[in-house]
Amino acid sequence: KAGVTQTPRYLIKTRGQQVTLSCSPISGHRSVSWYQQTPGQGLQFLFEYFSETQRNKGNFPGRFSGRQFSNSRSEMNVSTLELGDSALYLCASSTSGREDTQYFGPGTRLTVL
């Protein structure tokens, strides 16, 4: 079974730009969660989607948004990029997002200059 895939793997943007990251979950998984990982804050939860609906949301500004498609693939968007948005963005999928184990993708390394 193929694992979680994320594209692109690396991205360099400048302040003020926007970016879209993509995540394809494991086949059969309907829950997709997004995390931001930085050396200073560790792994922080952004949001979770299940059946095309945002089910949970972390404490991030509205510049961070996401969506999920009918095939469970998900995208997250960050608008008006700031230097502090530089991070590893991780996507994780699980069967239902309840008491299931989350399986992570390799991440997208975003650098904001």
Next chain:
Amino acid sequence: EDQVTQSPEALRLQEGESSSLNCSYTVSGLRGLFWYRQDPGKGPEFLFTLYSAGEEKEKERLKATLTKKESFLHITAPKPEDSATYLCAVQAGGSYIPTFGRGTSLIVHP
């Protein structure tokens, strides 16, 4: 507020020198505790899920145990390839969103 604390922050071992990593938590209604391994620049790789106090799981040189307040990840006779950051996460109460600890960075010297 749910808290997950991992210790030590960093650990250096010689190859073959067994040790344990700790994950302590203060949550109400534990649903599950997860251990992950993360290599630099990569996503966390799932290792174990523990659901109730007294539960133990093993995989190769790793053994995870769970009590009502903490979990241990025991590493027996580690090898250099075990070098990584080990993360624990807790799912508790009414939320199904896991709370992650800051991780323990393990380096095993040959």
